[in-house]
Amino acid sequence: MDRQQTHCCGARVDCANCGIRPIAICGALAPIALGKLAAIAGSRRVDAGAQLIQEGEHAQDIFTLTEGMLKIYKLLPDGRRQITGFMIPGDLVGLAYGDSYIYSAEAVTDIVACRFRRGSLLALMADHPELEHRLLSRAGNELAAAQAQMLLLGRKTARERVASFLLGLAGRLDLGQGEPMPLPMNRGDIADFLGLTIETVSRTLTLMRKAGQIALPDKHSVTIADLASLRAASGD
Amino acid sequence: MDRQQTHCCGARVDCANCGIRPIAICGALAPIALGKLAAIAGSRRVDAGAQLIQEGEHAQDIFTLTEGMLKIYKLLPDGRRQITGFMIPGDLVGLAYGDSYIYSAEAVTDIVACRFRRGSLLALMADHPELEHRLLSRAGNELAAAQAQMLLLGRKTARERVASFLLGLAGRLDLGQGEPMPLPMNRGDIADFLGLTIETVSRTLTLMRKAGQIALPDKHSVTIADLASLRAASGD
DNA sequence: CGTAGACTTGAACACTGTCAACTTGAGTGG
């Protein structure tokens, strides 16, 4: 049950076979070829608000997030921003299209990430096809999330978007029963993730609070007070 | 220059080395392990308007589109629809999340697709890691497209969306100079792709026509009359 | 021709955005 190994970057590696969700495992990659992965891995810390990667840059590294939260986003030339995802420990950051990163990534909180040189990882994959298999499965997950987000952005109302966002985050964060959910990102980030404005996000949260669907103990946490009602409000 | 091979499903296989874009190659997969791929491939024809796969269904097959156009989409329970992509020859359809398809796919025109049993393909990948590599690269492309579409849906105006759509499609379809671009999908499909209504799409196309940016010889074709202006109108 | 479906156009409306004022709370320094 606790065949854990400590890794380069201090993350725990839970046994994939006994059903414990492998968090923070030099993320998506371990527990495959762990020793060899460790040999090519480095650690990287980034302060809240600082950037990890930038869209268009040469994609030299791939990261797996081990601590904290990261937002990935794209910008239009005039500054409009679309956050395409919030990454949590275990997530993979830096999949590239061709040679360049397809999005920028900025730390929401202080973060710790495991860094792999792209070249080294590719070389390692040649010997360990399971690694590539794992990456493909990961990419499938991301694609599924992206599709769901497109549905949200294209077809849901403000209320449905906020409800979906809260439920989606809660589902990924495995929280204790009744425990308030941390919302480390600010309202602007939520707005840019949901394709809304700060004001609309704020108003919608207030409405949900007044409707008894959620509680807002402080600006950076939420409690889901009425799960069924929130689900009904999410549109799906 | 014309080292072509004819394949199970009648598609041409252009030599990847001489720079010809490999269209309709049992799509994304060939020219890897062509013989073995051919051995496990089947052909599937679908009439315009009929469904190829359905969201949530057991994902038994993977397809590569060889002829025609396919739309992939997700639905909300109340019927709202988001089209997440239009597939053209060479594209891969049916990447799954876990065991189930994450979207439905319906033929826009009559189509021909190459069908691979998921299991057979997985088995073949065990012997040919390049196949998996190819799939991963394909998934990366799709992810990049999904991110761009999220930016469009979350942050662009109606005009920018339509302009981006036309430019994006034109970029994929390699057309002859001055040749009108076919738009086999109807206005409702475009609307559901861009997160707009039929009326807004229609109005916007009319505005663009009156502004001299495009011409609309008939309802199912467009000519880009002023590329620079259309680019400027696309927001990026 | 006549019909039906797809598309276009028009007018009124509504959801969300914009602009502006106000509140809150964390951090700072006297």
Added chain:
DNA sequence: CCACTCAAGTTGACAGTGTTCAAGTCTACG
């Protein structure tokens, strides 16, 4: 400890883009 400051968030009034609803128009097809 308290006043001050500033950024983040909330709330309100109004405006605007895109939606909704409702007629028209076009075109393919019998």
